[in-house]
Amino acid sequence: MRINLLKDKEGLYINWGEIAVVLIIILTLALPGLHYYINYVELQELERDRDLLENQLQALRPQEEYYFELQQQIEDFRLPEEVEVQRYAISPAIEEFGVILPNQAALRSLNFQNGELAITGHAREIEVILDMVGNIFESEIFSLVSLQQFQRDDVIDFDLQVSMHTREELP
8 A cells, every 4th residue: 555645746846838948048148158259269360360461461571562673673674655656556567568468479578667668579570569569559558669670580579668657647
């Protein structure tokens, strides 16, 4: 036989609702502290990284100054702007000259000096030279200064002096 001296329903009873409320209160108070700690650790790491980068930057400053000195020296050695423009203005003229020159004409030399082009070459027929002179007259970049031709056996040698106008000089 068993005897129960406790009153009815007075045993060990666990109230899960109260435990859940207590846990929620503890977590509500602990989460901001945990968040603060994580942010504090990240901030310390970022400050350490910043200090390292500043040290590296200070180490690179002399090289940066040397780079800018070299850049200044390069600028000092550059050609004047008008010379550079003249140097690059030849390219369209050379392209135009390729259109003007007939396939049957052969060139021996091509000299450019002070805006004039001296051309020496040879052709088998006078019509080839006349076609080239006609193309020069139609060109916007070239104008004929002088033409000399010499007959040698079945080959015609020619010396051609052409004045060249860059696109900047055209009206």
